[in-house]
Amino acid sequence: MIKIIDKKIDKHILQEICDAHFKTMVKFVVDIKLKKMGVGGELHSDAEELLINEGSNQEDIWGANLYPYKSADERLELLYYLLIFSQTEIFFLKNQNYWKKI
Numbered sequence: 001m002i003k004i005i006d007k008k009i010d011k012h013i014l015q016e017i018c019d020a021h022f023k024t025m026v027k028f029v030v031d032i033k034l035k036k037m038g039v040g041g042e043l044h045s046d047a048e049e050l051l052i053n054e055g056s057n058q059e060d061i062w063g064a065n066l067y068p069y070k071s072a073d074e075r076l077e078l079l080y081y082l083l084i085f086s087q088t089e090i091f092f093l094k095n096q097n098y099w100k101k102i
Helices: 011-021 044-053 089-094 096-101
Strands: 002-005 026-031 036-040 061-066 076-079
Touching (some): 002 011, 026 044, 036 044, 044 061
Antiparallel strands (some): 061 076
16 A cells, blocks of 8 residues: 655554554655655555656655654654665755654
8 A cells, every 4th residue: 555645644544554564664755846755565666656657756755664653753764775876875864854844
């Protein structure tokens, strides 16, 4: 189950997405320019493909894992390996504050 979202979702929907694959974790990708997310799937690339099919550019897509049942400071695991072309870790670190706002 993968959902494309651009606004806050209900906790019950998030729970359904979690239960569909990993139970305590959900993979997601974010288009940082269009401000929409692909949430769910077994691989980040599953949701990434959906975003690209809806007009996202791969260089604008960042991936993460969400552990909704952990404490707030342990919930988000940021990933930057989705960007196959050369991006610097400095850019990744610069955008961590942006991720927390989404």
